[in-house]
Amino acid sequence: MTAMVSAEHVHKRFGRVDVLKGVSLEVEAGRVACLLGPSGSGKSTFLRCINHLEKIDSGRLSVAGELVGYRDAGGRLHELREREVVRKRAEIGMVFQRFNLFPHMTALENIAQAPFRVRRVPKAEACQHAAELLARVGLAGRERSYPSQLSGGQQQRVAIARALAMRPKLMLFDEPTSALDPELVGEVLDVMRQLAHDGMTMVVVTHEIGFAREVADSVAFMDGGVIVECGDPRQVLDDPRNQRTRSFLSKVL
Amino acid sequence: MRDTLRITTAPADREQPAAPAAPPDIKAVPVRHPGRWLVALVVAAFAAAMARSVATNPRFEWGLVGHYLFSPRILHGLVVTIELTAIAMAIGIVLGVVLAVMRLSPNPVVAVASSLYIWFFRGTPVLVQLLFWSFIAALYPVISIGIPFGPALIHGDANVLITPFIAAILGLGLNEGAYMAEIVRAGMLSVDPGQEEAAHALGMTRAQTLRRIVLPQAMRVIVPPTGNEAISMLKTTSLVSVIAYTELLYSAQLIYAVNFKQIPLLIVVSAWYLLLTTLLSIGQWFIERRYGRGSAHGRPRTLLQRIGAHLVSLRPHAERAVEQAR
Numbered sequence: 001m002t003a004m005v006s007a008e009h010v011h012k013r014f015g016r017v018d019v020l021k022g023v024s025l026e027v028e029a030g031r032v033a034c035l036l037g038p039s040g041s042g043k044s045t046f047l048r049c050i051n052h053l054e055k056i057d058s059g060r061l062s063v064a065g066e067l068v069g070y071r072d073a074g075g076r077l078h079e080l081r082e083r084e085v086v087r088k089r090a091e092i093g094m095v096f097q098r099f100n101l102f103p104h105m106t107a108l109e110n111i112a113q114a115p116f117r118v119r120r121v122p123k124a125e126a127c128q129h130a131a132e133l134l135a136r137v138g139l140a141g142r143e144r145s146y147p148s149q150l151s152g153g154q155q156q157r158v159a160i161a162r163a164l165a166m167r168p169k170l171m172l173f174d175e176p177t178s179a180l181d182p183e184l185v186g187e188v189l190d191v192m193r194q195l196a197h198d199g200m201t202m203v204v205v206t207h208e209i210g211f212a213r214e215v216a217d218s219v220a221f222m223d224g225g226v227i228v229e230c231g232d233p234r235q236v237l238d239d240p241r242n243q244r245t246r247s248f249l250s251k252v253l
Numbered sequence: 254m255r256d257t258l259r260i261t262t263a264p265a266d267r268e269q270p271a272a273p274a275a276p277p278d279i280k281a282v283p284v285r286h287p288g289r290w291l292v293a294l295v296v297a298a299f300a301a302a303m304a305r306s307v308a309t310n311p312r313f314e315w316g317l318v319g320h321y322l323f324s325p326r327i328l329h330g331l332v333v334t335i336e337l338t339a340i341a342m343a344i345g346i347v348l349g350v351v352l353a354v355m356r357l358s359p360n361p362v363v364a365v366a367s368s369l370y371i372w373f374f375r376g377t378p379v380l381v382q383l384l385f386w387s388f389i390a391a392l393y394p395v396i397s398i399g400i401p402f403g404p405a406l407i408h409g410d411a412n413v414l415i416t417p418f419i420a421a422i423l424g425l426g427l428n429e430g431a432y433m434a435e436i437v438r439a440g441m442l443s444v445d446p447g448q449e450e451a452a453h454a455l456g457m458t459r460a461q462t463l464r465r466i467v468l469p470q471a472m473r474v475i476v477p478p479t480g481n482e483a484i485s486m487l488k489t490t491s492l493v494s495v496i497a498y499t500e501l502l503y504s505a506q507l508i509y510a511v512n513f514k515q516i517p518l519l520i521v522v523s524a525w526y527l528l529l530t531t532l533l534s535i536g537q538w539f540i541e542r543r544y545g546r547g548s549a550h551g552r553p554r555t556l557l558q559r560i561g562a563h564l565v566s567l568r569p570h571a572e573r574a575v576e577q578a579r
Binding site: 051053082083086087089090091092093094096098100101102103104113114117118159162163166 | 445447448450451452453454455456457458459461465466469470
């Protein structure tokens with residue numbers, strides 16, 4: 001098995017605040033990793049580092065064997081040019097807590113936008129693929145709806161379809177259900193479950209313990225900028241060894 | 254995968270008990286507004302007095318107003334005013350977008366250059382700038398534009414190159430660019446940073462994100478003040494009269510310099526400005542409607558809906574019913 005995501009001692013500072021203090025994590029291709037932990041523990045920041053929305057300050061972070069944001073030339077790191085960063089990001093899908101759909105575009109345009117603009121896929125083909133993806137997330141017939149006309153759960157499903165439209169080899173989810181009304185969480189998790197079932201490599205920051213237990217191949221518990229416990233979901237969630245994991249789980253379960 | 258929203262309707266048994274018949278509508282005595290009647294009387298009295306004065310004061314010379322309203326010289330000035338407004342606004346908008354993008358650029362040199370431009374052109378009166386451009390020959394008698402230290406593309410006597418028309422569009426356009434830059438910048442800052450992030454995460458470049466995601470959304474914030482700028486520009490073009498360029502006002506001045514009929518001619522000029530600003534306001538409304546797509550605020554009401562609402566609101570208490578009916 002090859003590592004899709006490989007992080008070694010990743011550090012990240014915002015000004016004087018150390019947000020990540022040496023995060024090491026491996027996610028193999030086709031596997032699902034869930035990141036749990038209290039807010040402010042650095043989960044989201046770590047996720048954003050993976051597609052270079054944030055720059056790391058030290059350590060090594062690579063996706064599919066290639067360093068994120070840098071090129072290693074004879075032992076020296078060179079920052080990548082925008083064009084190269086963008087090409088790598090295009091292969092990584094990301095789903096945000098607040099959906100971040102483009103409000104001035106219909107659901108179909110949201111999904112077809114990046115393949116059309118970034119990959120230069122012909123418009124008709126991009127739109128057809130977009131319609132298929134909409135059907136796949138259970139929203140056939142909503143092609144012409146604007147995001148404001150959709151419920152939160154539907155918006156998040158469009159956002160997932162939008163990320164899938166680039167045919168990514170890795171999907172990042174940043175608390176995809178945290179902004180949803182409780183009764184809408186299930187429909188989004190259903191889509192994610194199906195995606196995991198289809199073999200997508202996924203890194204999911206979530207507070208949905210049930211989802212992690214059921215879908216994740218590995219669970220990492222983060223606190224204070226480090227991964228304090230990592231392993232099989234049943235072990236981490238049902239029989240945590242670390243005191244901090246135990247106290248966190250006792251609060252959320 | 255299912256498309257079902259898992260919202261169950263209220264349990265059936267809660268619908269069961271027959272709802273009691275709705276109580277009859279409340280018929281209360283409405284609050285009286287004697288103040289409104291009083292104000293209406295005062296306003297009507299003033300309006301009547303003004304109408305009488307306008308109709309009976311012979312110095313208005315309405316006949317002359319009618320005569321000059323469509324005189325070829327006035328119409329020529331009108332066309333020039335429209336031209337100046339359109340060209341200066343076009344320069345202003347393009348320059349404003351460029352300056353705003355520069356100002357928000359991560360490149361500090363570019364950002365500072367933009368700030369300095371805005372500082373200078375907003376910090377000096379447009380009238381002074383217009384005069385500067387018209388007297389530019391005193392500063393640079395010969396103007397040569399081209400590749401630095403290379404061949405010149407434009408080369409000539411400043412007095413010939415900088416005609417009053419060129420001075421006018423330079424003065425108005427470059428000044429407007431500084432104001433538009435601030436408007437565009439405010440619009441860009443109003444777009445949720447999450448939008449930019451989502452675009453970047455999809456692999457769009459900075460330029461694509463700006464063009465396809467940020468600017469279209471910023472338009473909703475940019476358009477209304479831009480409409481105000483266009484209306485303001487239409488009137489500001491009258492300043493060009495000081496550099497002897499025959500736009501609407503200067504055309505009228507040339508006529509009354511000969512026949513001394515200042516008042517009728519100024520009325521002619523005002524009527525045309527008023528008509529044009531009205532047309533611009535209507536155009537602005539249509540453009541705002543276009544950029545309201547997908548917004549939570551919904552589209553602005555159509556003109557007929559608005560007029561309808563105003564008519565109804567003349568009757569007290571009816572306004573809310575109209576709002577609810579929307």
